[in-house]
Amino acid sequence: MGSECPFCVIVAQNDPDVREVYRDEHVVAFFPDEPATLGHVLVIPRSHVPKVWELSDDTATHLTRAVLLLSRAVKHALEPSGLNLIQSNGESATQSVPHLHVHVVPRNEGDAMGRIWPRETSFSEAVKNKAMLDVRHAIEREAHEASVPVTPEDRRKHLDYLQAVVTRQAASSAAAKGWVLPVVTATYGFALTQRAWPLAFLGLLGLLLFAYLDAHYLNTERRFRKLYVIVAQSLRSVPLFTLNPDDADDPVEEDSDGSVNRWQRLKRKYVPGRDIWYSWSIAPFYGALALLGVGVIVAVIWRYGLDAG
Structure with a gap:
């Protein structure tokens, strides 16, 4: 680092x-x-x-x-x-x-550290028993994975599966761009001919939807690429043939009560980060179309008034 x-x-x-x-x-x-x-x-x-x-x-x-x-x-x-x-x-x-x-x-007695453990907790017996079983199952899984060596052939197949997912996500991203360009530009053009700025606004909303879908595809693609690298270079132990990109990420931080922060997990999966939105395949393409849409709205309102359409 x-x-x-x-x-x-x-x-x-x-x-x-x-x-x-x-x-x-x-x-x-x-x-x-x-x-x-x-x-x-x-x-x-x-x-x-x-x-x-x-x-x-x-x-x-x-x-x-x-x-x-x-x-x-x-x-x-x-x-x-x-x-x-x-x-x-x-x-x-x-x-x-x-x-x-x-x-x-x-x-030593009376040092500055003091007590480092709570005197008591309020976890129910059911919660403690469930945690015990979850940990036991996780140990069995880890022990099994450690005891079963991954053959080069298995790793190659795993990488093939991951590459197929990456390729599919890239194709979905290209398809999103292929759809949004004619749909949005046609909506903008129709808004100009009909002198209706709300149509251009609808085009902008559609553009935002396509932008999110494209960003989601790119985010998923990058997560699978990360998993691909981990499997290819054996950087971390992951389940054989896993197609879950969560296995490539650090575990989600826990809340103060020890429960998993579900919002953080959902955010990681469904909310593209700033690096995704600012990437060359998202910001320039959708930003240009968004500026075009704003320009159409301004032009229609400027020439025909706010009540146009």
């Missing part, structure tokens, strides 16, 4: 003020600028990994060994009465730097 990540700067040894205590070919450990307690150490992988579920087994092994080494060192050097190992993922879990890190925090 380079200079955008402060921890990557430390890994690259470009932070002269860092209090580094350990480094090897896989991990780096250092004191944070504002330690929670004296001896508080951060242990990070040298590779930029944002969250724990993106960690490879090999990197996880090296990170775990380093955490154990640092825990023993802190215990021997400072003789705390206790020690916390804290690893946070996502803003809702108080992760402030998007580079995976483990806090090794020596603890």
Whole structure:
């Protein structure tokens, strides 16, 4: 991630003020600028990994060994009465730097950390049982996927399926443009001949609908392309033959009560981002047609009045 990540700067040894205590070919450990307690150490992988579920087994092994080494060192050097190992993922879990890190925090009675767990919660037995079953099923799925090696032939077939979806989305985008151009321009032309600006306004509304459809196709295409790259390069474990682009995304952040934020999930799926709207295939094409429509409306009203049509 380079200079955008402060921890990557430390890994690259470009932070002269860092209090580094350990480094090897896989991990780096250092004191944070504002330690929670004296001896508080951060242990990070040298590779930029944002969250724990993106960690490879090999990197996880090296990170775990380093955490154990640092825990023993802190215990021997400072003789705390206790020690916390804290690893946070996502803003809702108080992760402030998007580079995976483990806090090794020596603890003593009355230190500044205080309690880190609630004294009690109000989850019902039914909710806890459902969560238990969901986690068990997820573990079974992960274990099965880990135990079944993906053959080159399976990967090739998976990539073929994904490429077919990408091609279909691209074709749908082209079809949307193929339909909108004659429909909207004909509506604008009819509005001029009939001297009816509301017809041009209807054309603008139709244009917005086609623009959203096209942006949705492009957004879906990019999400499947991302999944294609992940499968092709084995960047992350995903279900074999999955055609769900959600598998290529980071898990949706949870609400404060631990429930999945459904709005964020729907937004990711159905609301194209700014980069989609500003892309060369959306903004110039639909922007030009929108300006043309506004021009037709202004021209009709200017020449024939607001009551025209």
